[in-house]
Amino acid sequence: MTDVLIRGRVLTFVREPEGIDDTRAYRYYEDGAVLVANGKVANVGTYADLAKQAGSGISIADHRPNLVLPGLIDAHLHFPQTQAIASYGAQLLEWLNTYIFVEEQKFKEREHAAFIAGRFMDELLSNGTTTAVAYCSVHPESVDAFFTAAEARDMLMVGGKVMMDRNAPETLRDTPKKGYDETKQMIGKWHGRGRAHYAISPRFAITSTPEQMEMSRALVAEHPDCYVQTHLSENKDEIAFATSLYPEAKDYTDIYARYGLLGRKTLLGHCIHMSDREISVLAETGAVGVFCPTSNLFLGSGLFDRDRFDKLGARHSVATDVGAGTSFSMLETMDEAYKVLHLQGQRLSPLHSFYMMTLGNARALDLEHRIGSLHAGADADIVILDSRAKPAMELRMQVASSLAEELFVLQTMGDDRCVAEVYVAGRPMKQGRREQAKSPVGRAAELA
Ligand code: GUN
Numbered sequence: 508m509t510d511v512l513i514r515g516r517v518l519t520f521v522r523e524p525e526g527i528d529d530t531r532a533y534r535y536y537e538d539g540a541v542l543v544a545n546g547k548v549a550n551v552g553t554y555a556d557l558a559k560q561a562g563s564g565i566s567i568a569d570h571r572p573n574l575v576l577p578g579l580i581d582a583h584l585h586f587p588q589t590q591a592i593a594s595y596g597a598q599l600l601e602w603l604n605t606y607i608f609v610e611e612q613k614f615k616e617r618e619h620a621a622f623i624a625g626r627f628m629d630e631l632l633s634n635g636t637t638t639a640v641a642y643c644s645v646h647p648e649s650v651d652a653f654f655t656a657a658e659a660r661d662m663l664m665v666g667g668k669v670m671m672d673r674n675a676p677e678t679l680r681d682t683p684k685k686g687y688d689e690t691k692q693m694i695g696k697w698h699g700r701g702r703a704h705y706a707i708s709p710r711f712a713i714t715s716t717p718e719q720m721e722m723s724r725a726l727v728a729e730h731p732d733c734y735v736q737t738h739l740s741e742n743k744d745e746i747a748f749a750t751s752l753y754p755e756a757k758d759y760t761d762i763y764a765r766y767g768l769l770g771r772k773t774l775l776g777h778c779i780h781m782s783d784r785e786i787s788v789l790a791e792t793g794a795v796g797v798f799c800p801t802s803n804l805f806l807g808s809g810l811f812d813r814d815r816f817d818k819l820g821a822r823h824s825v826a827t828d829v830g831a832g833t834s835f836s837m838l839e840t841m842d843e844a845y846k847v848l849h850l851q852g853q854r855l856s857p858l859h860s861f862y863m864m865t866l867g868n869a870r871a872l873d874l875e876h877r878i879g880s881l882h883a884g885a886d887a888d889i890v891i892l893d894s895r896a897k898p899a900m901e902l903r904m905q906v907a908s909s910l911a912e913e914l915f916v917l918q919t920m921g922d923d924r925c926v927a928e929v930y931v932a933g934r935p936m937k938q939g940r941r942e943q944a945k946s947p948v949g950r951a952a953e954l955a
């Protein structure tokens with residue numbers, strides 16, 4: 508692969524920032540560069556030093572005056588819901604039944620799954636997201652489509668087939684045995700192939716019988732290097748329903764604990780209405796709560812209490828949760844995160860936001876040696892951000908006087924228009940990669 512020297516204002520975090528003035532939490536090179544060789548970061552530093560190191564034959568990608576950051580990471584979203592964003596009016600359980608369990612039925616069609624998977628990956632990349640943790644549908648075909656599309660772009664992606672064997676339409680249900688067998692088969696086929704990581708994905712306690720939860724326990728025990736993803740404590744009606752289905756459990760969190768599903772590789776979407784006891788269980792097990800601000804507002808679910816997670820020592824991450832989430836943009840997601848925390852008297856500094864989208868989410872996945880920061884040996888997943896991409900941003904930036912202020916403008920006013928370029932394993936991906944064809948299912952509907 509061709510080596511390249513990426514020039515611009517390089518920003519990468521080395522630890523969690525402690526406040527808006529914590530300049531030691533990151534490295535910033537005003538005239539900086541990232542030397543990329545064989546899809547990896549070979550070195551990061553000043554342009555002058557790296558140009559010398561690289562020699563005169565190197566090709567230079569000059570992104571000045573834009574920012575050069577590690578690719579953004581989205582810790583929770585649903586690829587089969589790409590066309591179900593902006594489904595009107597309902598809270599979680601009604602929204603699932605009215606829209607989502609209809610939409611996901613389309614993914615038994617390989618052609619449709621492949622079409623959406625391609626558009627999904629391109630949408631992530633347009634937004635500067637180079638790694639995401641995604642739910643596929645119940646159909647193994649959707650998992651094949653998902654990882655095939657990721658592999659075609661060389662993206663580091665985490666995903667898995669949802670398992671659900673009750674409280675969903677019959678065509679979307681597996682059985683404990685089928686869910687187990689198909690998950691095993693998909694792990695065997697995809698986990699560890701190229702940059703693919705598998706996530707064992709019982710959708711949530713409501714859609715799995717105790718027998719399926721037992722099968723999930725077996726899968727987790729047999730595949731400790733796979734991730735686990737599910738939903739927890741998102742909506743009050745959901746909590747009442749889930750706990751009624753598992754009367755022996757102390758609370759919602761205890762349902763997953765009883766089936767051995769909580770550990771460092773477990774990602775729990777939402778975690779909004781949690782007792783201190785529940786958050787402490789996450790802290791003890793190392794399981795990660797996932798803050799999904801646009802989704803939690805869109806479905807009227809509630810406000811994630813980050814400070815209580817921090818106080819009780821529980822890990823957390825941040826995500827779009829498309830299609831309940833309303834945007835693929837992690838910038839727009841952090842804008843909403845800021846407001847959700849503000850409503851609770853909590854502050855989110857822009858340094859912290861950019862840490863969370865990069866190194867913070869990489870740490871939540873225990874992948875910080877590979878992604879989330881720019882250091883020698885890391886994968887060369889890189890985003891180029893233009894803080895002046897919109898006229899109103901350009902005007903606002905005329906009076907910005909610090910890096911932190913610029914980052915705050917980016918998160919508050921920015922979106923995919925600010926993503927000037929994105930590199931995946933060293934390759935530029937932004938230009939001209941959109942497939943414009945219509946979904947085969949959409950076309951069928953038009954013809955009918
Ligand atoms: N809980 C169970 N499934 C889902 C889903 O698809 N989206 C959200 N937001 N919550 C869920």
Ligand code: FE
Pocket residue numbers: 583584585738776828
């Ligand atoms: Fe979700």
